[in-house]
Amino acid sequence: MGTAADDAAAEFHAFFEAHYAELARLAHLLTGEADAADDLAADALLALWHRWDRVREAGHPVAYARGVVANLARTRIRSAVRERRRIALFWAPRGGDDGAAEGPDVPAVVDVREALRRLPFRKRACVVLRHAFDLSERDTSLVLGISVGTVKSQTSRAVAELQRLLGPETPAARVRVAVAAQRGGGDR
Numbered sequence: 001m002g003t004a005a006d007d008a009a010a011e012f013h014a015f016f017e018a019h020y021a022e023l024a025r026l027a028h029l030l031t032g033e034a035d036a037a038d039d040l041a042a043d044a045l046l047a048l049w050h051r052w053d054r055v056r057e058a059g060h061p062v063a064y065a066r067g068v069v070a071n072l073a074r075t076r077i078r079s080a081v082r083e084r085r086r087i088a089l090f091w092a093p094r095g096g097d098d099g100a101a102e103g104p105d106v107p108a109v110v111d112v113r114e115a116l117r118r119l120p121f122r123k124r125a126c127v128v129l130r131h132a133f134d135l136s137e138r139d140t141s142l143v144l145g146i147s148v149g150t151v152k153s154q155t156s157r158a159v160a161e162l163q164r165l166l167g168p169e170t171p172a173a174r175v176r177v178a179v180a181a182q183r184g185g186g187d188r
Contacts, residue, residue, distance in 0.1 A: 012052050016045055019062060022133070023069050029128045030073035032117040040076065044068040066129070066143040074121050115165040122146070123158035130155050 020041055027044075028037035047068050048055050055061045116124050122144070129140040130151070140151045 008052055008056075011056065012049055015048075015061060019065060020045065023065055026066060026128065026133065027069050027073055029113075029116060029132055030070060030121070030125060031076055032113055033076075036076060040069055040072045043072055060142065063139060063142045066133075067145065070125050070144060073125075077121055112162075112166075115162050118165055119158055119161055122150075123154050123161065126151050126154040127158040127162070 023044055024037045024041040027040035028034055031037065031040065044065055048061070048065055055064050058064060116128065119127070125144055126140060129135045129143055130137070135143065137148050137151045137155075140155075141148045144151070146154075
């Protein structure tokens with residue numbers, strides 16, 4: 001056995017230990033599914049392990065890992081949306097009543113995670129990476145593969161949408177603090 005392979009394995013193991021929990025929190029905040037978070041983080045790290053030689057030479061393995069988690073979360077969300085649509089189409093003719101699942105009156109206090117789930121993926125990813133993970137606009141753009149300007153506009157729109165979802169009395173600063181509070185990964 002070569003020592004280069006052993007060194008790569010040891011380096012990846014250290015990377016795994018240092019970043020697994022952060023990647024699982026990111027997956028949880030992006031998908032809103034605690035059960036799926038560990039699986040998505042593990043899948044992302046497995047993908048990194050298969051490309052570890054290239055990833056570690058790229059210079060930003062953490063940004064790359066966050067990008068993989070974001071892409072896996074996006075895929076999971078899209079699959080879930082498609083599945084819900086198929087179910088809704090299947091049951092719509094039998095139901096006879098096209099009652100909306102959500103009423104027009106939103107409660108004054110909405111859990112931040114529920115409000116995050118309502119955001120479109122890109123807005124959710126921008127606000128989570130910027131405020132829960134404290135990434136710069138540039139780092140967020142690297143993770144998501146979008147421009148810095150798009151990060152700025154999507155984050156601004158996401159905060160405005162969260163304000164709307166959380167109620168008009170919630171200032172933008174309180175929305176940012178509430179999202180940042182999710183950083184610790186504390187579950188209820």
